[in-house]
Amino acid sequence: MPAYKETKMKYGYFDDNAKEYVITSPKTPLPWINYLGTDGFFSLVSNTCGGYSFYKDAKLLRLTRYRYNNVPADNNGKYYYINDGKDIWNPGWQPSKTPLDLYECRHGIGYSRFTGKKNGLKAEVLAFVPVGDNCEINKVTLTNESEEIKAFKLFSYVEWCLWNADDDMKNFQRLLSCGEVEIKGSAIYHKTEYRERRAHYAFFSVNEKIDGFDTIRDDFLGAYNNNDRPDAVVNGKAGNTVASGWSPIASHQINISLKPGESKTLIFVLGYIENPENEKWESYGVINKKPAEAMQARYTTEADTEKAFAALKNYWDELLAKYHVESKDEKVNRMVNIWNQYQCMVTFNMSRSASYYESGIGRGMGFRDSCQDLLGFVHLIPDRARERIIDIASTQFEDGRAYHQYQPLTKKGNSDIGSGFNDDPLWLIAGTSAYVRETGDTSILMEKVPFDNDESKATPLMDHLKRSFDFTATHKGPHGLPLIGRADWNDCLNLNCFSEHPGESFQTFGPGEGPVAESVFIGGMFVKYGKEYADLCELIGDKAEAARALEEVEKMNKTVLSEGWDGEWFVRAYDAYSHKVGSKECEEGQIYIEPQGFCVMAGIGLAEGKAVKALDSVKERLDTEYGVMILQPAYTKYHLELGEVSSYPPGYKENAGIFCHNNPWVSIAETVVGRGDRAFEIYKKTCPAYVEDISEIHRTEPYVYSQMVAGRDAKFHGEAKNSWLTGTAAWTFVNISQYILGICPTHKGLSVDPCVPADFGDFTVVRKFRGATYNISVENKGVQKGVKELVVDGRKIEGTVIPFEEGKSEYNVKVIMG
Ligand code: GLC
Ligand code: GLC
Numbered sequence: 001m002p003a004y005k006e007t008k009m010k011y012g013y014f015d016d017n018a019k020e021y022v023i024t025s026p027k028t029p030l031p032w033i034n035y036l037g038t039d040g041f042f043s044l045v046s047n048t049c050g051g052y053s054f055y056k057d058a059k060l061l062r063l064t065r066y067r068y069n070n071v072p073a074d075n076n077g078k079y080y081y082i083n084d085g086k087d088i089w090n091p092g093w094q095p096s097k098t099p100l101d102l103y104e105c106r107h108g109i110g111y112s113r114f115t116g117k118k119n120g121l122k123a124e125v126l127a128f129v130p131v132g133d134n135c136e137i138n139k140v141t142l143t144n145e146s147e148e149i150k151a152f153k154l155f156s157y158v159e160w161c162l163w164n165a166d167d168d169m170k171n172f173q174r175l176l177s178c179g180e181v182e183i184k185g186s187a188i189y190h191k192t193e194y195r196e197r198r199a200h201y202a203f204f205s206v207n208e209k210i211d212g213f214d215t216i217r218d219d220f221l222g223a224y225n226n227n228d229r230p231d232a233v234v235n236g237k238a239g240n241t242v243a244s245g246w247s248p249i250a251s252h253q254i255n256i257s258l259k260p261g262e263s264k265t266l267i268f269v270l271g272y273i274e275n276p277e278n279e280k281w282e283s284y285g286v287i288n289k290k291p292a293e294a295m296q297a298r299y300t301t302e303a304d305t306e307k308a309f310a311a312l313k314n315y316w317d318e319l320l321a322k323y324h325v326e327s328k329d330e331k332v333n334r335m336v337n338i339w340n341q342y343q344c345m346v347t348f349n350m351s352r353s354a355s356y357y358e359s360g361i362g363r364g365m366g367f368r369d370s371c372q373d374l375l376g377f378v379h380l381i382p383d384r385a386r387e388r389i390i391d392i393a394s395t396q397f398e399d400g401r402a403y404h405q406y407q408p409l410t411k412k413g414n415s416d417i418g419s420g421f422n423d424d425p426l427w428l429i430a431g432t433s434a435y436v437r438e439t440g441d442t443s444i445l446m447e448k449v450p451f452d453n454d455e456s457k458a459t460p461l462m463d464h465l466k467r468s469f470d471f472t473a474t475h476k477g478p479h480g481l482p483l484i485g486r487a488d489w490n491d492c493l494n495l496n497c498f499s500e501h502p503g504e505s506f507q508t509f510g511p512g513e514g515p516v517a518e519s520v521f522i523g524g525m526f527v528k529y530g531k532e533y534a535d536l537c538e539l540i541g542d543k544a545e546a547a548r549a550l551e552e553v554e555k556m557n558k559t560v561l562s563e564g565w566d567g568e569w570f571v572r573a574y575d576a577y578s579h580k581v582g583s584k585e586c587e588e589g590q591i592y593i594e595p596q597g598f599c600v601m602a603g604i605g606l607a608e609g610k611a612v613k614a615l616d617s618v619k620e621r622l623d624t625e626y627g628v629m630i631l632q633p634a635y636t637k638y639h640l641e642l643g644e645v646s647s648y649p650p651g652y653k654e655n656a657g658i659f660c661h662n663n664p665w666v667s668i669a670e671t672v673v674g675r676g677d678r679a680f681e682i683y684k685k686t687c688p689a690y691v692e693d694i695s696e697i698h699r700t701e702p703y704v705y706s707q708m709v710a711g712r713d714a715k716f717h718g719e720a721k722n723s724w725l726t727g728t729a730a731w732t733f734v735n736i737s738q739y740i741l742g743i744c745p746t747h748k749g750l751s752v753d754p755c756v757p758a759d760f761g762d763f764t765v766v767r768k769f770r771g772a773t774y775n776i777s778v779e780n781k782g783v784q785k786g787v788k789e790l791v792v793d794g795r796k797i798e799g800t801v802i803p804f805e806e807g808k809s810e811y812n813v814k815v816i817m818g
Contacts, residue, residue, distance in 0.1 A: 009696050014689070014703070015106070016330070019320075019338045020113075021703040023047045023105040026093035029699040031074040033356055033724070034107040035346045036136060037129040038315065041272055043136050044354060045112050045127055047105040049092030050074035052161070053136055055200075055272045057409050058353045058360030062165035063190075063202050063272060064158050065247075068359055076159060078127070078270070080140055081233045084119055084152040088233055091116030091123035091140075095228045107703070109316040109342055111309070120146025121258075130308040131315045135271035135295055139305050142265075144258035151257040155233045156268060158204055159217060159249045160190045166361040179248040181215045182287060187296060188215060188250035191287050200274040203292050204250035207267045207300045212238030212253035220251055265302050271295045319345065319380050323737055327763035331689035336736055339688065343704045343729040344376035348384070350725050351408065357707075357722040364405040364414045367392060368489065369727060371427035376730025378431075378438045379745075379769075385435050386444055393428055393449045393464045398457065400425050400471030404486075404507075412453055420513045422475065422485035425468035426525045432465060433532040436539070437745040440770050440804065445540055462540065469533050472526050473552045477518035478578055479563040480555075482526060484519040487643075488573075489594060489662075490630075492654035493519075494643025495575045506644035518574040520564035520582075520595045526556050528602035539747055560604050569617040570595035570605075572631075575641050582631065589642070591621050592631045597665025600672055612673050618666055619678070626698075626709050626718045627658035627686040628666055634713040651714025658709040660686045660728040664735035671739040671755035676784030679740055680757045687732070694718070705729055743767050743776065749804035752815050754778055755785040770804060776813040788818030 011032075012023040023032060031046035042058075044051040052066040067075045074094065081096065082089050089098035092105065092114040102117035111128035122143040129136050144150045162168045162175045182189040187205035194201050214220040214232055219241045222231030232238050238253040256264055273291050282288045299305050325336045352369055354360035370392055378385040395406045395413040402424040403413030413419075436442060445465075448458040475483045486507050487493050495517035497510045504510075530553035537546035564571050572582025572592035579585075582592040596614045605611040622629045634650030635642070648655035663686050670679035684690045686709065692702035700706045700723035707722035738744035742754030743765055750769050760780060767774045790797045791814040797803070802813055 010693050010702070011695055012702075014334055014692075016334050016338065018106070018108065019316075020106040020108045021701075023107070024103070026100075026103050026105070029696065031356055032107070032701045034112045035349070035724075036110060036112070036127060037349070038110065038131055038312075041129050041134040041136065042349065042354070043127070043129060044356070046074050046077065046356075047092070047107070048074060048077075048094035049079055049090065049114060049125070050077035050094060052076070053270060054165075054354065054360065055134060058350075059165050060409065061163060061200070061272075062161040062168065062360070063270070065161040065168065068169075076227070078136075078138060079157040079227070080123065080125060080138075081155040081157065081230065082118070082121065082123060082152055083155070083233050083236050084121060084150065086119055088229055089116065089118045091125050095226070097228060109320070109338070110312055117145070120144065120148075121150055121152065126309070128309060128312055131311050133295065133298070133308075134273070135269050135299075137299055137305055137308065138268040138270070139302070140266045140268060141263055142256060142258065143263035144260055147260050149257060149259055151255070153211075153233075153236050154254045154256060154266075155230070155238070156204070156206065156252045157220075157227070157230070157249065158251075158270065159247060160192070160202065162192050163198070165359075169361075176247075177245045179243050179245050181243045181248050181250075183213060183215065183242065184289065186210045186252065187289075187292065188213060188252070189287060189289070189292070190248060190250065192248070194280070194287060195285075199277055199280055200272065201287055201292075203269075203271050203273070204252075205269050205271070205292075205296050206252050206254070207296070208254055210252045211255045212240055214238045214241045214251040214253075215243040215248050216241035217243075217247040217249045220249060267299050267302070267305055269296055269299050316342075321766070322379050322768040323743075324766045325741060325763060326765075328761045331687070332736065335687060335689050336733075336741070339703045340705075340729065340733045340736070341380065343724065344373070344733055345380060347373050347725055347727075347729045348377040348381070348388075352725050353408075355722075355724045358725055364407045366405050367395065367402045367424045368404075368421070368427045371431035372727045373730050374431040375434050376733045378434050382435065382439045382441075385431075386439075386441070389428075389431055389435055389444065390447060390449055390461070392431070393461055394451075394453055396425070396428065396451055396464055396467070398451045398467070400467035400469075402428070403452075417508060420485040421487050421491075421507075422472070422483055422519065423488035423522050423525060425471045426522070426529045428468050429465050429529040429533050429536075432461065433529070433536060434745075436536065437747055438769070440747070442539055445536065462536070465533055465536065466545070469530060469549060469552075472522060477516055477574065479518055479574060480559040481518035481520060481563055481574065482522035483513070483515070484517045484522065484573060485513045488519045488522050490521070490592075490645065490654055492644035492647075493573065493581070494645070495573060495581070495641065497643045498640055499643065500640065506647070514576050516574070516578055517576045520560060520571050520573060521598055523556055523560040523564055524570070524595055524598035524602045524604060527553050527560065527604055528598065530556070531602075535747060557604055560599060561608065561610065564595065564599070565605075565610060569614045570599050570610075577641065579641075581642065588633050588635045588637075588639075589631050589645070590633065591617060593618065593622055593628055593659075593662050593666060594630070597662055597669050600669035601665060603672065606673070611669070615666065615669055615673060615675075615678075624658065624712050624717070625685065626691070627660065628663050628682060629656050629711040630654055630659040630662065631656050634711070649714070651711040651717065653708055656711040656713050658686065658711050660705055660707060660709060661726060661731060664728070664731040667735050668739045671742075671785070674755060674785040676740070676755040676760070677757045679755055680760070683732070683736060683740060686728070705732060741765060743774075745769065746801055749802045750774060751801045752776060752778070752790065752813065753785075753787055753800040754780070754815075754817060756780065758782045758784050772809050772811060774802070774811045774813055776815065778815045778817060780817040783817050786817055787815055789814075789816040791815075
């Protein structure tokens, strides 16, 4: 057993008033990161100042260079070095790793703050991206806390990425000859490839006269040096080097002297500029810097910077105020009011592109991923959810199929991976239904949307949903269950693929779309989202279509109950030979989580007692202290007929890992059967705030969800991976906000129907919904579910739905559970 398994510890604490996580030791088990940026300009920043920046596309417009998979970990970022005559140190500890007298990193909502102290000098760095501007501000404040005058030298450092991050890592024969810079005053400009095909450049500036600069990396660092002790910093003298090719950097030298108690603030700006084609040049070979200088001028004083920072705080406060709970459980409050909503927004901004696990050069946006992410942010930014739905639907094929992924810049479907993931079409119904329930905006259903981006084939969005629905209804296998195609939600269940050699894609190799393999999970989805489709039909007055849809749903419901039931739980699938997957008949992989969660969420088997039985089986067979595993027993050998799922070592990823994404499905399912104790127990197991004190085991950030936690069969059971960009964020927010706390948008208005542990106590929720504020207070004298009384503005209402009244701006709601 490795040593870290033996201790349980934390590396910081939550400061809920400030909405920050405060990291007090730089040696976190893994880099713990944060995201800066709300629209075009984004930065990833770790707790030791590692990370990188990009504009809109993390692959094509990468501003600064990062070294993946590097030793030591988390190498390259935006660094400030201090040479005080005695030591070389950094306020964020890396890269010099000089022990600090004090280290603190505060990750906040859209900003990070670092404080380092050494030899009586305090250095603070506040990093943020202002709303509506394409730059990152680093406000660096130096304070002399000693009794003597302190004279020291400060060096800044960023290493440019030569734009295309993929090329930057491999096309050395070309790119090492291309680097170009300009220096003007205190601003260093990176203009590689600007001369020919680009009209954009980046710069790094400071609002102070500089004492030197460097732009040639290898001169600044010194031959064979790492960036921990650059020659220029050690010698206390920048070389004023001007790069030509190789690896250009931007470094400023500023010599500072402070009296006891005195402080000095410097404002560094890392900016991105695009010029119109005909305004690229100021003079022959000299880039037009006007927009850059205007940007620098916006942040010359501390007051300017404070104003921009206040605007950022305000932007986030308004967003997060859309759902605010006060309960006696401070961890629930913290996750709901701050971190879970924040993660939902970041996941929206990044899709699956840029994290410390997603390199930013890989896959496009997933059709199903994007639809599910939407469930978590639609209440925050409904307008952008609307736009996203139209973008996604525009990549659908005429027969209802969908591209599995699309490229965010072109918004086109990605033909490398193509189509054939047969759950995809139904997620479009899920996303659209959530949007319409949230906003009441039915006009989106009439909006003309193309197929496969071909405008000549545009039809109303409602017609796209019909084709999604019909695709499943008309693609069934021998048992009457939906055909699975290349895979369903579980990308690794590849029942038609038969990949035998390394390098063959598990998903796209082989015949792919077989006529036999079927998915019970898609059956459950069809029942759930088929009903939501029928609701949308009702809403626009198409009663006949609603009735037809419900007939199809009922047919599927019956089929799942007969063909998809294994005796004590729902079967997962039928393979290409019509053998059961996820059944007691199987040698390995007897029970899977997905159909248990989704079928019960859909209401299948409630009346027959099968729903409860399935959930009891989950508890008995899949539960662990760190969450519910995706399947059991783990596959110990490779099953050609099952594919990637059996390729992972037991306990990792889809092979019996705790795939956090579908834990909330089971928790929601528990609320459907009314077991609030169990629903909440499941919620807590993967919830970051509750696992904070086992960070040594969990290892990823204790303020956000990870995609996966290693299952019981794994060597490192309880260890998380792939933090930040995961559908877990959206689904857990749906779970806690709509099912456990029970405030759920319906077409007619907000419904309040909590399902909580019996001792959860009273709580209040402020929910902004369709332009109105709902002040909801829930009284609970010890039940898990049930609304005894619903009073809206003094008036008693039947049922659980607060009828929405156009134009009314405030609702005061009292709910008594019982
Ligand atoms: C990853 C994928 C997601 C898939 C899941 C399970 O998170 O992004 O699309 O559903 O894995 O395989
Ligand atoms: C790989 C991953 C899986 C992910 C899929 C996305 O199969 O292991 O988790 O869902 O790629 O395409």
